[in-house]
Amino acid sequence: MQGFNKYYPPDYDDAKHGSLNSYRGKHALGDRARKIDQGILITRFELPFNIWCGSCDAHIGMGVRYNAEKKKIGMYYSTPIFSFRCKCHLCSGWFEIHTDPKNTRYVVVSGARQKMEDWDPEENGGYAVHDTNGKTEPVDPLAALEKSTDAQTNATKVQAPRIEQLQSVSEHYNADPYEHSRRVRKRFRVEKKIEKAAEALDQGIKERYGLPAELKLIRADAESEAVAKDEWEKGRVRVAQEQTSKRRKLALDAPVVAPAATGSSSKAYGSALASLRTRILANSSRSSGAASRKPTLAGIAIRKLP
Ligand SMILES: [Zn+2]
Structure with a gap:
């Protein structure tokens, strides 16, 4: 008998006994845990379907309750599989029923026969809606698209190499x-x-x-140096030409002043001046093409010289 009250006897030592149950040598679940050392717990189990007892062949209706020995016998992924061992109330023969987490149902394993009363749509002119064996796959438009040839070709010929x-x-x-x-x-x-x-x-x-x-x-290199040298030379020549033509022009525009005192020498001076003027005019007409060009600074680029 389980201890139902909270009476602590005088010889009870908390440090030694820990709890009233251990003091009395009882499990917290009482008599239901009498086979707990074998991993068996006695629970109340209700038949989920009609069965025929394997020993006495009597029909036992759904909903009859038994004190069943419940035991964990395995795992389906993280879900435990339990076995319920019951004794027939008519003949004392044992039968065993297991849970089936995969198909969410119970299965009679031994000592009895299950009366098959599951609704069978095909038998009744319909179609099975749920197929727990996984023979037909659910219609998923995205999955269907992924399985199409184009998608597979794209995956193997474009996406896989790209990922690589x-x-x-x-x-x-x-x-x-x-x-x-x-x-x-x-x-x-x-x-x-x-x-x-x-x-x-x-x-x-x-x-x-x-x-x-x-x-x-600009960065100095062989090419830019050559260009700079070339342009420098051209500019130098042009400036020299311009200076020459300017000097000639000044000489031409200068007023002619004859010295008044000496007669013969003034005549000689005048003739010499006239011949110089004709010579300069001839020269300037020859080089008029070069002289007409105005000197420009834009043509002279600033270059880094070695
Ligand atoms: Zn029986």
Whole structure:
């Protein structure tokens, strides 16, 4: 008999006994746990369907209750499978019923026969709605689409190679981060040195020619140097020509003043001047094409000279 009250006897020691049940040597579930050492618990079990007893062949109706020995006999994924062992109330023969989590039902395993009264739609001119054996798959439009030939072709010929490419790129960039970092830093140090040297050179040129600090200079290389030399030479020649023609023009426009005192020498001076004028005029008409060109600064580009 279970202890129903909370009477603590005088010799009860909490540290020693722990609880009243252990003090009395009883399980909390009382007599129902008398086979707990075998993993069996006595529970009240109600027949879920009609059966015929295997020993006395009597019909036992659904809903008859038994004190069944409930035992865990296995697992279906995370769901335990229980066995219920009952004794027939007519003949004392044992029969056993198991739970079937996969199909959400009970199965008679031994000692009895189940009376099959499940609704069978096919037998009654209908169609089975639920198929627990998984023979037919549910109609899923997305699943059907994934199974189409186009989708499969796309997956194998486009998506899979693309994923492989992405994976290889990712592996390439993540394979050896230390090495990548080292290489980048090394290159950066070298480039920085070159950049600094070039900047110092530019600064020197700007200071030498009094150029504005924000002016951007072109990098010196063989080609640009050749072009600069060529243009420099052309500009030099042009400036020289312009200066010559200017001097001639000034000479031509200058007023002719004859010295009054000496007669013979003034005549000689006048003739010499006339011959000079004709010579200059002849020269200027010859080189009129070159002289007519106005000197322009735009044609002279600022180049960095070696
Ligand atoms: Zn029986």
